[in-house]
Structures are given as C-alpha cells and as structure tokens.
Amino acid sequence: MGVQYSRGTKLFSVSGDTPKPGIYELELGMSLQDFVYEFGDGDTKAVQVGGASGFCVPRKKFASTVIGFEGVPTGGSMKLFNSSRSMYNVLHNYLDFFAEESCGQCTPCRVGCQQLLKGVEKVKKGEVKSTYLNELLKLADTMKVAAKCGLGQSVGNAFRTIVENFREEIIY
Amino acid sequence: MINLRINDAKVSVQPGTTVLEAARKLNINIPTLCNHPDLCVAGNCRVCVVEQTGARTLIAACAMPVSEGMDIHTNTLKVRNARKHIVELLLSEHRSDCTKCYKNQKCELQALANEFAFGDTIFLDLVEDHKYSIDRSSPSFTKDDSKCIRCQRCVRTCSQLQHISAIAVANKGLHQKISSFHDRPMSHVVCTNCGQCVNRCPTGALVEKTYIDQVWDAIYDPDKHVVVQTAPAVRVALGEDLGYDPGERVTGKMVTALRQLGFDSILDTDFTADLTIMEEGTELLTRLKKILVDGDKNLALPMFTSCSPGWIKFIEHKYPEFLPNLSTCKSPQQMFGALAKTFYAQKMKLDPSKIVSVSIMPCTAKKYEADRPEMRASGYKDIDFVLTTRELAVMIKQAGIDFRNLESSHYDSIMGDSTGAAVIFGATGGVMEAALRTAYEIVTGREVPFQNLNITPVRGMDGVKEATVKIEGCLPEWKFLEGAELKTAIGHGLVNANKIMRKVREGKAPWHFVEIMACPGGCIGGGGQPIPTSMEIRKKRMKAIYSEDEHMVLRKSHENPDVIGIYKEFLGKPNSHASHELLHTHYTERDNY
Numbered sequence: 001m002g003v004q005y006s007r008g009t010k011l012f013s014v015s016g017d018t019p020k021p022g023i024y025e026l027e028l029g030m031s032l033q034d035f036v037y038e039f040g041d042g043d044t045k046a047v048q049v050g051g052a053s054g055f056c057v058p059r060k061k062f063a064s065t066v067i068g069f070e071g072v073p074t075g076g077s078m079k080l081f082n083s084s085r086s087m088y089n090v091l092h093n094y095l096d097f098f099a100e101e102s103c104g105q106c107t108p109c110r111v112g113c114q115q116l117l118k119g120v121e122k123v124k125k126g127e128v129k130s131t132y133l134n135e136l137l138k139l140a141d142t143m144k145v146a147a148k149c150g151l152g153q154s155v156g157n158a159f160r161t162i163v164e165n166f167r168e169e170i171i172y
Numbered sequence: 173m174i175n176l177r178i179n180d181a182k183v184s185v186q187p188g189t190t191v192l193e194a195a196r197k198l199n200i201n202i203p204t205l206c207n208h209p210d211l212c213v214a215g216n217c218r219v220c221v222v223e224q225t226g227a228r229t230l231i232a233a234c235a236m237p238v239s240e241g242m243d244i245h246t247n248t249l250k251v252r253n254a255r256k257h258i259v260e261l262l263l264s265e266h267r268s269d270c271t272k273c274y275k276n277q278k279c280e281l282q283a284l285a286n287e288f289a290f291g292d293t294i295f296l297d298l299v300e301d302h303k304y305s306i307d308r309s310s311p312s313f314t315k316d317d318s319k320c321i322r323c324q325r326c327v328r329t330c331s332q333l334q335h336i337s338a339i340a341v342a343n344k345g346l347h348q349k350i351s352s353f354h355d356r357p358m359s360h361v362v363c364t365n366c367g368q369c370v371n372r373c374p375t376g377a378l379v380e381k382t383y384i385d386q387v388w389d390a391i392y393d394p395d396k397h398v399v400v401q402t403a404p405a406v407r408v409a410l411g412e413d414l415g416y417d418p419g420e421r422v423t424g425k426m427v428t429a430l431r432q433l434g435f436d437s438i439l440d441t442d443f444t445a446d447l448t449i450m451e452e453g454t455e456l457l458t459r460l461k462k463i464l465v466d467g468d469k470n471l472a473l474p475m476f477t478s479c480s481p482g483w484i485k486f487i488e489h490k491y492p493e494f495l496p497n498l499s500t501c502k503s504p505q506q507m508f509g510a511l512a513k514t515f516y517a518q519k520m521k522l523d524p525s526k527i528v529s530v531s532i533m534p535c536t537a538k539k540y541e542a543d544r545p546e547m548r549a550s551g552y553k554d555i556d557f558v559l560t561t562r563e564l565a566v567m568i569k570q571a572g573i574d575f576r577n578l579e580s581s582h583y584d585s586i587m588g589d590s591t592g593a594a595v596i597f598g599a600t601g602g603v604m605e606a607a608l609r610t611a612y613e614i615v616t617g618r619e620v621p622f623q624n625l626n627i628t629p630v631r632g633m634d635g636v637k638e639a640t641v642k643i644e645g646c647l648p649e650w651k652f653l654e655g656a657e658l659k660t661a662i663g664h665g666l667v668n669a670n671k672i673m674r675k676v677r678e679g680k681a682p683w684h685f686v687e688i689m690a691c692p693g694g695c696i697g698g699g700g701q702p703i704p705t706s707m708e709i710r711k712k713r714m715k716a717i718y719s720e721d722e723h724m725v726l727r728k729s730h731e732n733p734d735v736i737g738i739y740k741e742f743l744g745k746p747n748s749h750a751s752h753e754l755l756h757t758h759y760t761e762r763d764n765y
Contacts, residue, residue: 099346119295
C-alpha cells in the first residue's frame with residue numbers, strides 16, 4: 001500500500017467543514033481530490049494539510065496534489081474549509097497562535113510572528129499598502145531559513161500558501 | 173584537527189571550535205549580538221547566521237561546532253537578506269530613541285543597524301503594542317524593557333557568573349520579557365546591584381543610574397566644596413572609554429582631568445584602602461588572638477573581607493548566618509566618605525554640610541552602598557554621589573578635554589597618598605596580598621617572605637584561590653601565632669563566592685581569612701567599568717594594576733604617611749573608639765527571595 005516514498009497508511013484527524021469529522025486510517029499517496037470527495041461537504045474551498053504549520057491547498061490544486069512526501073507531507077491534521085470561511089480569519093487565527101506559542105528565544109520567530117500578524121491586520125484595515133504582503137512573504141522566507149527550530153521555520157508554510165492562493169481575501 | 177572552508181579559504185581548527193571562532197582565525201568578521209565571550213552560547217539572536225553548503229537552513233555561526241569538510245559562506249545574498257531582516261526585526265521591538273539614549277554610539281544594536289538596516293524601515297513598530305514601564309527602583313541601575321531585545325545576556329550573566337538569577341526570562345512568544353521574581357521592582361528582589369548585567373547589555377535596556385548632572389550642579393555651586401576620590405581599578409580602565417587600548421594606566425592624566433572638570437580636591441580611595449588594611453588586618457589579628465588565646469566563643473572564623481558591596485548584599489541575602497564572620501570594616505569608599513566630612517573638613521576648616529563627596533568607582537553596587545542608611549557616620553550622607561568609570565569618561569568628553577594630551581599630575585594631599593598595597597585592591601587577591609604584607613610585618617617585624625613582596629599564590633584568574641602563609645619568628649606579643657599556618661582563600665565572581673560559602677556552611681572550610689569580590693577578576697572587572705569587558709581585557713587591566721603597584725615607592729599600607737598621620741592626629745590607633753565610630757559598620761539580614 002502507499003506510494004514509493006510514502007508507504008502504507010496513516011491516521012488522519014479530519015476536521016472543519018465536513019459532515020463526518022473524526023480519526024480515520026487512510027492510504028498515503030491518495031489525491032486530495034479523492035480525500036475531498038470522501039470528506040468534503042460539496043463546497044470545499046481549501047484544505048489545510050498538516051495543521052497550522054502545514055500547507056493550505058486551494059480547490060484548483062486538489063486534483064494535482066498527493067497526500068504524502070510526493071505532494072504535501074502531513075502529521076495527520078486535515079482541516080476542510082468551505083466557501084463560508086474567510087481565509088483571512090483562518091490565517092489570522094494561525095498567526096495569532098504562533099505569536100503566542102513561539103517560545104520567544106530566537107528573533108526570527110519571536111518578532112517575525114508578531115510582524116506577520118500585525119502586518120496582515122494592517123493590510124486588511126488598509127493601513128498599509130497591499131504590496132506590503134510581498135515584504136511579509138520575504139520575511140516568511142527568512143523565518144524559514146533563520147529560525148532556531150522547526151516551529152519558527154514552518155510558520156511561513158501556512159502564511160505563504162494562504163497569501164498566495166487567497167490574496168484577495170487577505171486584502172479586501 | 174578539523175578541516176573546513178570558509179569563503180573558499182581553508183582552515184584547520186580543534187574539534188569543538190565554533191564556526192565563528194574558525195572564521196575569526198581567518199580574520200573573517202561575522203557580526204554577533206547575543207554572543208559574549210564570558211557567557212555560554214545562546215544562539216538566539218540569529219545575527220550571526222551563515223550559509224553552509226548542503227544545509228537546509230542557515231546556521232548560527234556562534235553555536236555551530238565545526239565538522240570535517242564543512243563549506244561555509246558568510247556573505248551570500250541569502251545571508252545578507254536574512255541578517256538585514258533579523259536586525260530590522262530587532263529594531264522593530266526596540267524603542268529607538270537613539271539620539272537621547274545614554275548608550276548612543278555605544279549600543280551594539282545601533283552598530284548593527286548602521287551596517288545592515290540603514291534607510292527605510294521595513295517592519296511595523298511593535299513597541300507601541302506593549303505596555304512597558306521603566307524600573308527605576310534600584311539605586312544602581314535602570315531597567316527599560318522597551319529597549320530590551322531579549323538576547324538574554326543579562327540573564328546568563330546573572331545565573332552563570334553570579335549565581336543569583338535576580339533576572340530571568342518570563343513568558344513566551346510576544347509576551348516574553350526579562351523579569352524579576354514575581355515581577356517585583358529590582359530594589360525588592362535578591363539583586364546584589366553588581367552591574368555585571370549592565371556591563372553586558374548590548375542596548376540601553378540596562379544602564380547604570382547616572383548622577384552626572386547632579387555632580388555638575390555641585391561643581392558649579394560656589395558654596396560647595398566638591399571632593400572626589402578615585403578607586404584603584406578606575407585608573408587602569410578609564411582609558412578604554414577615551415580611545416586607549418585595554419591595560420593602559422592613565423592615573424596622572426585622570427587626576428589632571430578631574431582637576432580641569434572643576435573638582436575642588438582630587439583625592440584617592442587608595443588612601444582609605446590602606447586604612448582598610450590597617451583596620452581589617454588588626455581586626456583579623458585581634459580576632460585570632462581572642463579565639464586562640466582567650467577562647468572567645470562569640471567570634472567566628474573565617475573572617476571575610478567587606479570591601480565589595482555586591483558581596484555584602486549577597487551574603488546578607490543568601491548566607492545571613494555568617495554575617496558575624498564579616499569584617500566590620502566599611503569599604504574604602506565609605507571610610508573615605510566618613511573621613512571627608514570629619515577629618516578632612518577639620519583639617520581644611522570647612523563646614524561639612526558644604527562638602528559634596530563624589531566617588532569614581534568601577535562599580536554600580538557602590539551607588540547602592542552609598543545610599544545605605546547606616547552610611548551616615550559623619551552626620552551627613554558620607555558619600556553624596558557615586559559615578560562609574562564610564563560616567564567619568566562621559567564627563568571628560570562633555571567638558572571637551574583633550575585627554576590624550578593632558579599632563580600628568582598628582583593627587584592632592586591629606587587623603588591623597590597611597591601605596592602599592594592599596595592599588596592592588598582593584599584586582600582579585602589584592603586585598604589579601606595587601607593584608608598579608610602588613611599583618612605579617614606586624615606579627616613578625618619582618619617583610620613577607622616573597623620576592624619583591626609579590627605574593628603570587630593569591631594572584632591570577634582562578635575562581636577560588638587558596639594560599640597558606642607560615643608564620644615564624646613572631647614578636648613577643650604575637651608569640652601565640654608562632655609556627656601557625658595562616659590559611660586564606662580568595663574568590664571572585666559570586667558564583668565562586670557561593671562555592672566558598674557552601675564549604676563554609678558544610679564546616680569543611682579550613683580558612684582563617686577569606687577575600688571575596690563580587691565581580692569576575694575583582695574590581696577591574698566591575699559592573700561600572702568600560703564596555704566591553706572580557707577575560708582578555710580583565711587580564712590586561714590586572715597586569716596594569718600590578719605594574720602600577722611595582723612602580724610605587726611605598727608598597728605596604730602601614731608605610732603610607734597619610735595613614736600614619738591620621739592615626740597620630742585623629743584616630744589614635746587601629747580599631748580605636750574613633751575608628752569604630754567612623755570606619756566600621758554593621759550588616760542587615762535580608763530575605764532570600
């Protein structure tokens with residue numbers, strides 16, 4: 001079972017806008033499209049694969065995305081969002097979480113998380129230009145290579161994938 | 173040996189060397205911030221990130237040990253971008269009121285900003301999101317969290333060098349801050365005011381409390397007679413803040429500068445250091461006699477020195493049961509203060525209420541000591557203002573004095589004479605050496621049996637030093653000491669004080685006399701000394717102190733003519749009633765929390 005680099009099955013925690021949330025054992029290597037057919041509510045806009053430090057996959061990429069090291073790796077968290085959700089709120093929630101949960105030791109993570117959070121808030125309110133998001137994307141890159149541990153290094157995953165795929169939702 | 177390449181240059185280093193150290197061997201400069209040579213690696217500021225070929229992320233040069241075949245690049249675009257971002261991030265959580273800041277142009281963050289983050293600010297200001305207050309409760313230093321960049325140098329200093337942990341990291345993430353026990357004001361926690369944290373803070377978050385303006389006011393007040401005393405360790409370090417290399421002695425120029433600043437009388441703490449030796453040496457010998465001959469059970473051994481106010485506060489908090497072991501002698505600074513407004517005032521026919529007594533100290537704890545309620549033996553506040561070495565350098569700059577081209581001059585008379593024994597008070601082991609030079613001679617009538625009076629076993633940078641002096645050929649009145657071995661110990665840095673005190677508490681301490689200084693290296697490494705201070709710099713200052721000693725004509729405290737004079741005219745003899753009134757003090761038990 002599974003595929004070349006992602007063998008066997010894995011336990012998944014399925015949550016969010018799904019009619020049947022719960023813990024499921026699924027085969028690795030399945031496409032996100034198949035996953036959404038199985039667990040979606042017919043209106044799935046995006047799936048956050050791998051939790052707050054994972055990647056956000058938008059509807060248009062479901063078919064081309066494989067769950068596993070060939071596509072998006074995950075610890076098992078799968079969150080589904082339907083079109084009633086604001087991806088700004090999703091991102092804000094994640095950044096709020098990271099700003100709080102960063103241990104605070106290293107600069108890129110401690111200050112970087114606060115900057116990302118405050119930055120998207122200001123963009124949303126129109127207090128800074130929407131192009132400020134580009135600066136924040138560069139900051140996310142720095143955090144990825146310069147933070148001391150995996151937490152700070154992976155904050156940029158959700159940030160980049162949400163901002164790149166749902167930019168208009170962050171700005172307007 | 174491990175072979176690696178940095179910026180395409182080959183280098184071989186010992187296993188365990190960090191990438192930063194290896195780069196320095198090649199004269200490649202990697203910027204650092206949280207790194208400090210006195211402290212353990214933290215690797216948390218990330219300013220020193222470099223690129224390692226094949227690695228997924230950048231690595232922190234200060235924390236990464238070298239490995240065979242490593243290929244490091246310190247100046248790639250990726251590194252530069254990350255470094256710029258990191259410095260910008262630090263600036264965004266730092267209140268940058270640079271032009272008004274006491275640390276302006278001496279701030280390590282400012283220097284980095286100058287290199288990496290000039291021009292438009294990238295990130296949003298985070299300072300406004302936090303409620304910061306400035307803790308001015310300590311008489312020695314202020315703590316301004318809005319300037320703190322969480323490098324944790326202060327925290328590491330307090331725990332590793334001083335074993336106090338008065339300040340520690342509290343909370344996480346955006347709430348992280350450097351805090352005290354229960355977030356209490358610094359005046360109400362176990363803090364010795366040693367200022368080692370102040371000496372290591374890269375920004376203006378921890379700075380000494382300055383009294384420069386008050387001193388200027390006193391100088392310009394025609395009604396006031398302003399006397400100034402300078403501690404032994406100041407003369408070998410002041411130059412560093414005025415463009416000299418570490419280890420340059422600037423005693424004569426410093427005296428001239430003080431005169432040009434407008435002080436009415438330039439006197440020397442060394443004078444009271446010599447006096448301390450007379451008082452403390454006599455106290456030790458009397459204590460030994462009372463215990464060994466008279467069988468007095470109320471007196472305790474070992475006797476501890478009491479010159480270091482940081483150490484005094486430490487023992488008051490941590491080992492109050494041993495307060496009876498402390499010498500009752502005041503520190504030289506406070507002896508000087510008490511005499512300035514009594515003996516000196518009489519001699520100069522001055523009204524003591526018109527005397528302002530200023531001391532220049534390598535120390536921030538001295539500011540606290542001067543504020544102690546018991547330090548008013550003269551009927552006035554014995555010492556009005558304490559300035560650190562750094563503050564004196566600021567005053568010299570403010571006055572526009574061309575320090576380098578000053579002529580040397582001598583201290584004023586009455587309380588300005590000193591000996592080599594007093595000068596070495598500034599280095600760890602110095603008080604012990606000075607005391608032995610005098611005590612041995614009192615007991616035997618002969619000089620200490622060491623070449624050139626240099627008692628080398630008590631010198632050096634070892635954390636805890638021990639020395640034994642065998643006493644032979646005693647004068648008749650000291651016959652009870654014949655053949656005795658005087659066992660001594662010396663500790664510097666409160667981490668070593670703690671080691672010594674544990675031994676004493678366990679009853680395993682064989683010593684009769686113990687010298688403890690709160691700061692690493694003694695006063696030469698004090699919290700008020702020029703920044704930076706490191707082991708290398710402390711060693712240079714120490715060398716300068718001992719060379720100052722060797723250049724003195726008089727090198728034993730009891731030969732100081734001013735000291736002989738003051739006993740003849742004013743105090744009578746060591747440990748007399750008069751000297752107990754003015755030169756001795758008592759201690760207070762304090763909470764250990």
